[in-house]
Amino acid sequence: MTDWAVEVERVVKRYGKLTAVDGVSLRVARGETYALVGANGAGKSTLIRMMTGLAEPDEGAVSVCGQRVARHNVAAKRHLGYLPEELYLYDRLTGAEFLRLVAGLKNCDESRVESEIEFFELRAVADKWAGSYSLGMRKKLGLAAAFVGEPDVLVLDEPLNGLDVEMMRKLRLRMREESEGRGRAFLVSSHVMDFVERTSARVGVMRRGRLAAEGTPEELRALVSLPDAPFEDVFFRLAK
Amino acid sequence: MSHLRLIAAAALRERVRWAREHLYLLAVLGPVVVGMTYFGVGRLVREGEWSVTTAWAVAAGVGAAAALVVLGMSRASAEIYHVRRPESFFESLPVETDTHFHVALVSRAARTLPTAFVAVVARTLAGVGPLLDAALVPALLVFVAVVSLAEVASALQWIHWGHARSRSPAAGALAFVVPGLFVCGLLLVVIVSPAKLPEAWRWAALAAGAAWSAAAFLLARGWHARWRRSDMEFARRLGAVAGRDLRGVGVLTRRLNASTAALVARDLRLTLRRFSSAVYVSAGLAALILVALFALLTTGVLPEGEPGAAASWLDATWLAPVAATKVACVLATVALSSLAAPLVAHELSRFWVERAAGAGAADVSRAKLWYARVVSAPAPAAAWAAGALSGEVPAFYVAPLLLENLWLWLLVSTVVGSFAFEIPEQPGLALVLMSCTGLAAGLLVAWLWPVGFFLLPAIPSLVERGAMRARYYLIEGGD
Numbered sequence: 001m002t003d004w005a006v007e008v009e010r011v012v013k014r015y016g017k018l019t020a021v022d023g024v025s026l027r028v029a030r031g032e033t034y035a036l037v038g039a040n041g042a043g044k045s046t047l048i049r050m051m052t053g054l055a056e057p058d059e060g061a062v063s064v065c066g067q068r069v070a071r072h073n074v075a076a077k078r079h080l081g082y083l084p085e086e087l088y089l090y091d092r093l094t095g096a097e098f099l100r101l102v103a104g105l106k107n108c109d110e111s112r113v114e115s116e117i118e119f120f121e122l123r124a125v126a127d128k129w130a131g132s133y134s135l136g137m138r139k140k141l142g143l144a145a146a147f148v149g150e151p152d153v154l155v156l157d158e159p160l161n162g163l164d165v166e167m168m169r170k171l172r173l174r175m176r177e178e179s180e181g182r183g184r185a186f187l188v189s190s191h192v193m194d195f196v197e198r199t200s201a202r203v204g205v206m207r208r209g210r211l212a213a214e215g216t217p218e219e220l221r222a223l224v225s226l227p228d229a230p231f232e233d234v235f236f237r238l239a240k
Numbered sequence: 241m242s243h244l245r246l247i248a249a250a251a252l253r254e255r256v257r258w259a260r261e262h263l264y265l266l267a268v269l270g271p272v273v274v275g276m277t278y279f280g281v282g283r284l285v286r287e288g289e290w291s292v293t294t295a296w297a298v299a300a301g302v303g304a305a306a307a308l309v310v311l312g313m314s315r316a317s318a319e320i321y322h323v324r325r326p327e328s329f330f331e332s333l334p335v336e337t338d339t340h341f342h343v344a345l346v347s348r349a350a351r352t353l354p355t356a357f358v359a360v361v362a363r364t365l366a367g368v369g370p371l372l373d374a375a376l377v378p379a380l381l382v383f384v385a386v387v388s389l390a391e392v393a394s395a396l397q398w399i400h401w402g403h404a405r406s407r408s409p410a411a412g413a414l415a416f417v418v419p420g421l422f423v424c425g426l427l428l429v430v431i432v433s434p435a436k437l438p439e440a441w442r443w444a445a446l447a448a449g450a451a452w453s454a455a456a457f458l459l460a461r462g463w464h465a466r467w468r469r470s471d472m473e474f475a476r477r478l479g480a481v482a483g484r485d486l487r488g489v490g491v492l493t494r495r496l497n498a499s500t501a502a503l504v505a506r507d508l509r510l511t512l513r514r515f516s517s518a519v520y521v522s523a524g525l526a527a528l529i530l531v532a533l534f535a536l537l538t539t540g541v542l543p544e545g546e547p548g549a550a551a552s553w554l555d556a557t558w559l560a561p562v563a564a565t566k567v568a569c570v571l572a573t574v575a576l577s578s579l580a581a582p583l584v585a586h587e588l589s590r591f592w593v594e595r596a597a598g599a600g601a602a603d604v605s606r607a608k609l610w611y612a613r614v615v616s617a618p619a620p621a622a623a624w625a626a627g628a629l630s631g632e633v634p635a636f637y638v639a640p641l642l643l644e645n646l647w648l649w650l651l652v653s654t655v656v657g658s659f660a661f662e663i664p665e666q667p668g669l670a671l672v673l674m675s676c677t678g679l680a681a682g683l684l685v686a687w688l689w690p691v692g693f694f695l696l697p698a699i700p701s702l703v704e705r706g707a708m709r710a711r712y713y714l715i716e717g718g719d
Contacts, residue, residue, distance in 0.1 A: 053469070
């Protein structure tokens with residue numbers, strides 16, 4: 001079994017004349033939390049869509065837990081939990097029904113649904129239709145669906161949008177516990193630099209479809225000679 | 241199989257809950273529309289002394305089948321690739337590619353069933369047979385299979401052609417789908433008017449339909465498995481690139497207030513960028529009507545009037561070429577202006593724009609009224625041009641005919657546009673409602689143009705009703 005949870009090898013994705021992702025390679029180890037940051041349109045979401053098998057690279061390859069996504073699509077997805085940036089829900093299914101459906105499609109034990117409902121504080125609304133949920137509740141439901149089935153790799157695209165401060169903290173602590181305790185890998189795309197710095201072992205900075213810089217938060221600080229500045233300043237220096 | 245069952249059960253549960261919320265639509269408005277059709281169109285069919293030949297019946301069946309398939313392509317592609325749909329979440333889950341295909345197919349079949357039911361009702365209206373007839377079941381099943389598979393196969397090809405632009409596979413697929421449409425047209429005749437076909441033809445249509453369905457299933461499944469991953473991103477981004485823009489929107493909307501003008505401009509842009517395959521159907525239907533008019537006028541099919549029948553311009557309004565031109569104007573106006581129904585259905589989930597911008601219900605409703613007028617504006621001029629160019633319309637009546645056509649267009653498009661918010665969740669039913677009322681008003685005025693003045697007082701009530709329905713969707717969200 002490979003030590004890498006995610007391996008991205010020189011992937012390229014073009015939309016007509018626009019090269020959205022241009023020869024990016026990166027690796028995320030088991031038990032590691034890796035943050036992908038970059039300005040809007042830098043190519044983060046496209047890269048994530050290729051990692052999760054939702055888009056096909058024009059060149060290069062992506063593997064999840066040793067399974068080539070292009071060749072073993074379903075097998076690779078068995079290792080994945082994914083929170084998309086844009087989440088479309090069945091308006092007339094309850095949150096609990098939606099989670100049970102996801103658990104069924106992941107072929108996992110439905111008992112995990114209850115614990116995710118508890119963790120993401122959805123108990124009070126679990127039997128209400130998802131169409132009536134606020135943005136924060138929808139995000140929590142999406143996160144719960146990603147965590148259901150205890151996947152080896154969790155890919156979270158903008159997980160903090162709409163979350164309250166308490167839930168952000170709970171999520172951060174859970175990510176640390178699961179990566180350190182259970183060897184689960186996280187790949188997170190976020191614009192909240194404080195969260196990125198506190199949760200991630202390594203950070204990849206994307207700029208115009210390329211990986212402009214990569215390293216631990218300390219290495220990136222050293223790279224731009226900003227040892228004490230907020231991480232936001234480091235990001236601006238690298239991403240612009 | 242268990243994944244298919246899970247996804248289908250979730251979709252079914254949601255539809256049932258939707259139906260429970262929309263009892264008014266299903267228990268009141270639906271029967272009203274069906275009743276109007278029964279007492280209007282049904283009576284015409286039963287009591288009319290006309291009958292169509294087998295060739296015309298088959299041609300009408302094939303035309304209806306082609307319209308059904310083209311109308312369903314947008315929705316079929318969204319169902320296959322889960323574009324902006326809840327099922328998009330399942331793309332990241334370990335669900336087999338075939339399951340996505342089967343889910344789309346089941347969904348298409350479920351949506352085609354009501355159409356099959358409409359065909360059975362049409363058969364009953366025509367007095368051909370009872371509503372419940374076990375002998376019809378095989379033809380209905382094969383009809384549903386052929387239409388669903390034709391929609392799915394066409395949608396797969398449409399997206400793949402848009403992405404890959406390779407002509408030979410697309411031409412091959414077209415050559416495969418066209419016989420399917422022909423078989424589907426024959427099956428429609430078998431269901432609605434079996435006496436038009438000899439016994440052997442009916443069995444042949446059934447056998448051909450079953451064979452085509454089996455071949456289409458295997459082919460479409462193969463295309464889906466081969467292209468899904470590469471075409472999915474294209475389907476998701478379809479329409480993300482701005483297409484052609486309208487020139488002169490400002491001129492068209494100058495008389496309107498800013499809010500209504502902005503909404504009309506948005507609606508016209510969406511139409512120009514083909515928000516749904518319904519745009520193709522409407523435009524194609526209108527073009528077909530105008531071509532048919534020109535053919536009627538130039539081939540001497542129409543009855544000739546008595547010599548001196550059109551001595552005055554008052555009499556000329558009933559001359560066969562003039563009447564045909566006016567009827568064509570009404571039909572084309574209805575075909576184009578009823579695009580308001582799929583447009584409102586398309587916009588319903590994006591209604592937050594109107595809410596957030598504080599657009600008033602009167603503005604929202606008036607925008608659809610003007611949309612119906614603007615989008616159907618070419619109809620009176622085109623019908624008039626066909627009439628004038630054919631040389632069959634007396635020279636002294638060319639100018640009055642244009643005025644009559646404009647009068648018809650204004651009335652018909654206003655009536656049709658005012659129903660835009662009546663049943664937006666069910667564009668199919670809304671189309672029937674709009675067509676029935678538009679045609680009834682239009683044909684009456686085409687017969688005697690001053691009747692339009694008696695209809696005018698009813699227009700403000702219709703417009704007010706439209707504003708009331710728009711207010712409901714603005715405040716309640718329609719849900």
